[in-house]
Amino acid sequence: MRSQGTPVVDVERHARPGRRRRRRAPLVLATVLVLLVAAYAAATWYVGDRVPRGTTVAGVAIGGLPAAEARERLESALGDAVSAPIPVVLGENETTIDPAEAAFTFDTAATVDELTGFSFDPRSLLRHLTGGREHVPVTTVDRDALTAALERVDGVVGVAPVEGAIALVDGAAEVTEPVPGTAVDVPAAVDLLAEDWLTGPHPVPLPSTEVPPVVGREAVEAARTELAAPLTGAPVSVLVDDRLVELTPADLTSAAAIVPDGPELVLELDGEALVALLTERDPELAAPGRDAAIVLQGGVPTVVPSTTGLGLDVEEVTAAVRAAALSPSDRTAEVSRIVVEPEFTTAEAEALGVTQVVSTFSTPLFHDPVRTQNLVTGTREISGTLVRPGETFSLIEALGPITAERGFAASGVVVDGLETTGMGGGLSQLSTTTFNAAYFAGMELVEFQPHSHHYARYPEGREATLFTPHVDLKWRNTTEYGALVEAWVADNQVHVRLWGTPYFDVESQTGERYNITQPTTVYNSGPNCVANSSPDPGFTVQVTRTVLREGTQVDQRTYTTTYRPWDRVVCGSAPG
Known part of the structure; x- marks a missing residue:
C-alpha cells in the first residue's frame, strides 16, 4: 500500500530518453562513415582510370x-x-x-x-x-x-694517347712528347644511358677517363739523354784490323732507330746497314767469295769450285758500334774481318749428281729465218739453268724479257685461232721441246697449255704453247738430284736435254684420235691476216704417262687434248 505523504516516482519513465540517445549516436556515426567511404570509393573509382592532371x-x-x-x-x-x-x-x-x-x-x-x-x-x-x-x-x-x-x-x-717517341733523322733526334688520351668510361656510361637515354639531354655527354701513354715523359727524357744525345753527338771510328773507317752521326742515325719496348725506349741498330756503310766507305774491307756453279764445258756438266771470301760479322759490328756510339769518351769500335763461306759450296754442287743425260728431245724447224733466230736466242737464254731438287722451272723466267734489245724479233704466232705476228714468235716450239724433255724425265708437270691447233711437227697431246705473261710452262724437279737444262739449235732442229742422275722410268701411250671436227672457211679482213689454203680437221686425243721408280709405279696420269680444226682462211671480206 502506498503512503499518502510519499510521492511515487516512475524511475523507468524518466531514464528512457537518454538511453535512446546513447544508442542512436553510434548508428549515426556508422552511417556517416559509410557515406564517407562510399564517397571516397566513388571518387577513387572515378579518377582511377585517369592520369593525374598536369602529368x-x-x-x-x-x-x-x-x-x-x-x-x-x-x-x-x-x-x-x-x-x-x-x-x-x-x-x-x-x-x-x-x-x-x-x-x-x-x-x-x-x-x-x-x-x-x-x-x-x-x-x-x-x-x-x-x-x-x-x-x-x-x-x-x-x-x-x-x-x-x-x-x-x-x-x-675515343682519342688515343700520343706515345712518347724519338725519331733519328739526318744525324739529329726529333722528340715527340707524350700526351694522354681520352676513353669512354664504359661502366659509368652504361649507368647513365640506362637511366636517362630517353629523357636526358641529347647529345648525351659520355663520362670519360684519361688514358695515359705507355711511353711517358720519364722514358722519353731518359732515351734523349742516354741514347739520342751520345748517338748524335760525335762520329764513331770503326777500326777493322789495320783499316779505319769513320761513321758520321748521319751515318749512325740512318742505321739506327729508337723504338718502344714496353714503357721504355731502346736503341736498335741495323747491323746489315752498318756493314754496308763500312764496305761502301772502304770496299777492301770485304772480299766476296764465289758460289760454286755447274756449267757445260766440252759438252758435259762441270762443277766450277766455290771460293771463300773475307767480310764483317754483322753481330760483332753491331755490338762494337753500339758500345762506341753510346760512350761519352771512347768513340772507337774495333772489329776483325772473318772468313765468309759461299752460299753454294763445291760439295753441295757435287752432291747434286749432275753427271748424266736424263732425257733429251728434239723438234724439227721449218724455213723461217726470223723464227729460227728467236729459237736460237731462246735456247741460249735457258741453257745452263740449274733446277735443284724441289724447285720449279719456269720458261718465262728462264727466258727473261722477250724484247728486241735482247735479240728477239716479231714472227708468226696464233691468236684466237688465226695466224698473225708477235714478238718472240716461234718460242712455243722451245716450250714444246722443253715440255717433252721434262715429260720423259718424269718431272711433275705443274703448268702447261697445249696449242689450240695441232702442228704436225709436234707430238699430238704432248706439247705446250707459250704466251707471255699469262701462258707459261712450269715443271718441278721431283728427283733427289739436280737438273741442268741444255738447249740449242742445230741440224735444223731444236734440242733440249736434261742432265742429272737417272731417277724415274717413264712409259707413254698415245690413243687414237676421236671427235673429229671438219674445217670451215673464215674470212679475215684484218691488216695482219695470213691466208691458209690447207685446211685440216680438228680432233681429240689422250696421252697417258706412267712414272716408275725402281719398277714401282709412283704416278700415272692421262692428259686429254682437243685441237680446233685449221680452217681455210681467206683474207678479205666475205662475198655479199
Whole structure:
C-alpha cells in the first residue's frame, strides 16, 4: 500500500530518453562513415582510370587523360624518339647508338599503369586533386649489349694517347712528347644511358677517363739523354784490323732507330746497314767469295769450285758500334774481318749428281729465218739453268724479257685461232721441246697449255704453247738430284736435254684420235691476216704417262687434248 505523504516516482519513465540517445549516436556515426567511404570509393573509382592532371612523361603532357588515350599519346609522341639513333658525344667527337643495338625499350603500358588504377591510397587521390608532375618513364635496357655498343663507340670517339717517341733523322733526334688520351668510361656510361637515354639531354655527354701513354715523359727524357744525345753527338771510328773507317752521326742515325719496348725506349741498330756503310766507305774491307756453279764445258756438266771470301760479322759490328756510339769518351769500335763461306759450296754442287743425260728431245724447224733466230736466242737464254731438287722451272723466267734489245724479233704466232705476228714468235716450239724433255724425265708437270691447233711437227697431246705473261710452262724437279737444262739449235732442229742422275722410268701411250671436227672457211679482213689454203680437221686425243721408280709405279696420269680444226682462211671480206 502506498503512503499518502510519499510521492511515487516512475524511475523507468524518466531514464528512457537518454538511453535512446546513447544508442542512436553510434548508428549515426556508422552511417556517416559509410557515406564517407562510399564517397571516397566513388571518387577513387572515378579518377582511377585517369592520369593525374598536369602529368608529363618525357615532356609529353598526358594529365587528365584516360589510360588508353594516355598510352596512345605517348606511343604517338615518343615513337620516333624511341627508335631514333641516340647521339652521344665525347669531347669534340660525336657518334650515335642504335637503340636496337643495346635493346633499349620504352614500356608505355607500364608507365601509364603506374599513374592510373583503382587505389584506396589517399596519396593517389591527392595527386589527382592537386595535380601531377614529370613522371619517370618505365624503360629497359640490355646492359651487356649496351656495354658492347659503348665499347664500339669508344673506338669512334675515343682519342688515343700520343706515345712518347724519338725519331733519328739526318744525324739529329726529333722528340715527340707524350700526351694522354681520352676513353669512354664504359661502366659509368652504361649507368647513365640506362637511366636517362630517353629523357636526358641529347647529345648525351659520355663520362670519360684519361688514358695515359705507355711511353711517358720519364722514358722519353731518359732515351734523349742516354741514347739520342751520345748517338748524335760525335762520329764513331770503326777500326777493322789495320783499316779505319769513320761513321758520321748521319751515318749512325740512318742505321739506327729508337723504338718502344714496353714503357721504355731502346736503341736498335741495323747491323746489315752498318756493314754496308763500312764496305761502301772502304770496299777492301770485304772480299766476296764465289758460289760454286755447274756449267757445260766440252759438252758435259762441270762443277766450277766455290771460293771463300773475307767480310764483317754483322753481330760483332753491331755490338762494337753500339758500345762506341753510346760512350761519352771512347768513340772507337774495333772489329776483325772473318772468313765468309759461299752460299753454294763445291760439295753441295757435287752432291747434286749432275753427271748424266736424263732425257733429251728434239723438234724439227721449218724455213723461217726470223723464227729460227728467236729459237736460237731462246735456247741460249735457258741453257745452263740449274733446277735443284724441289724447285720449279719456269720458261718465262728462264727466258727473261722477250724484247728486241735482247735479240728477239716479231714472227708468226696464233691468236684466237688465226695466224698473225708477235714478238718472240716461234718460242712455243722451245716450250714444246722443253715440255717433252721434262715429260720423259718424269718431272711433275705443274703448268702447261697445249696449242689450240695441232702442228704436225709436234707430238699430238704432248706439247705446250707459250704466251707471255699469262701462258707459261712450269715443271718441278721431283728427283733427289739436280737438273741442268741444255738447249740449242742445230741440224735444223731444236734440242733440249736434261742432265742429272737417272731417277724415274717413264712409259707413254698415245690413243687414237676421236671427235673429229671438219674445217670451215673464215674470212679475215684484218691488216695482219695470213691466208691458209690447207685446211685440216680438228680432233681429240689422250696421252697417258706412267712414272716408275725402281719398277714401282709412283704416278700415272692421262692428259686429254682437243685441237680446233685449221680452217681455210681467206683474207678479205666475205662475198655479199
